[in-house]
Amino acid sequence: MTPASSPCMTALFMGTGASVGVPMIGCSCPVCLSPDRRNRRTRSSILVSSGGKNILVDTAPDLRSQALREGLTRIDAVVYTHAHADHVLGLDELRTFNFIMKEEIPIYAPPRVLDRIRAMFSYAFSDENKEGVTRPRLVPRELPGPMEILGIPVTPFLVEHGPVMNTALRIGDLIYLTDCNAVPPEGKRVMKGASTMIVGAVRYEPHESHFGLAQAVAEIAEVAPRQGYITHLSHRMDHATLEAELPAGIRPAYDGLRVAV
Numbered sequence: 387m388t389p390a391s392s393p394c395m396t397a398l399f400m401g402t403g404a405s406v407g408v409p410m411i412g413c414s415c416p417v418c419l420s421p422d423r424r425n426r427r428t429r430s431s432i433l434v435s436s437g438g439k440n441i442l443v444d445t446a447p448d449l450r451s452q453a454l455r456e457g458l459t460r461i462d463a464v465v466y467t468h469a470h471a472d473h474v475l476g477l478d479e480l481r482t483f484n485f486i487m488k489e490e491i492p493i494y495a496p497p498r499v500l501d502r503i504r505a506m507f508s509y510a511f512s513d514e515n516k517e518g519v520t521r522p523r524l525v526p527r528e529l530p531g532p533m534e535i536l537g538i539p540v541t542p543f544l545v546e547h548g549p550v551m552n553t554a555l556r557i558g559d560l561i562y563l564t565d566c567n568a569v570p571p572e573g574k575r576v577m578k579g580a581s582t583m584i585v586g587a588v589r590y591e592p593h594e595s596h597f598g599l600a601q602a603v604a605e606i607a608e609v610a611p612r613q614g615y616i617t618h619l620s621h622r623m624d625h626a627t628l629e630a631e632l633p634a635g636i637r638p639a640y641d642g643l644r645v646a647v
């Protein structure tokens with residue numbers, strides 16, 4: 387059996403929030419004040435687990451609280467989509483996993499994203515250590531195209547994200563597509579036949595660098611996977627309302643939700 391069709395691959399939503407999280411600092415809208423825990427969204431990231439190995443997609447600023455919530459003590463590899471703050475600022479939290487595992491952690495990203503991460507976290511990738519800080523022990527690895535990571539086939543593909551390009555991922559039969567306002571034809575080809583799609587939508591209306599809800603739903607409908615999830619949600623989206631509105635087979639994700647791929 388190939389890992390791509392392995393029934394034991396799971397995706398755990400570490401975080402499902404847009405860039406500022408929900409509740410948003412200083413906001414008293416109904417979603418930010420909602421007692422529904424599914425409306426409490428840390429910044430977006432997923433943990434893909436297969437064969438006892440964990441691949442973390444992005445290191446959200448909330449990685450520490452996400453790991454504590456999930457009892458996570460092992461990260462075998464990290465894959466980055468892009469270098470926006472809400473997807474990378476938890477990088478330093480990987481230090482704790484270095485301590486626990488007594489191992490370095492490989493981090494994979496397309497070359498241009500790796501360059502950005504190296505520039506943003508220069509202390510973590512310099513041997514000089516002028517600042518005298520304890521730094522995470524990471525092994526940068528380029529992800530220029532399809533490759534196997536811990537035995538799982540991973541295919542990156544470029545998608546439009548406002549003025550910049552972002553990377554979406556096919557991991558086995560799972561598509562992780564957040565921070566996107568349009569998918570070029572090559573990406574459409576990569577997504578074909580996927581069983582599970584996780585697609586970002588920050589709000590109902592289209593946004594200059596993100597899908598609106600209808601666009602995200604249309605993207606999922608085009609591929610027609612077994613199941614679709616909406617993530618990267620802002621405080622404009624109430625979980626229960628969204629759940630009632632979405633078509634069959636597509637659900638809003640929430641922090642801590644684990645799905646079989």
Ligand SMILES: [Zn+2]
Nearest residue numbers: 405470472565
């Ligand atoms: Zn984002």
Ligand SMILES: [Zn+2]
Nearest residue numbers: 413415418621
């Ligand atoms: Zn709000």
Ligand SMILES: [Zn+2]
Nearest residue numbers: 468470547565
């Ligand atoms: Zn982004």
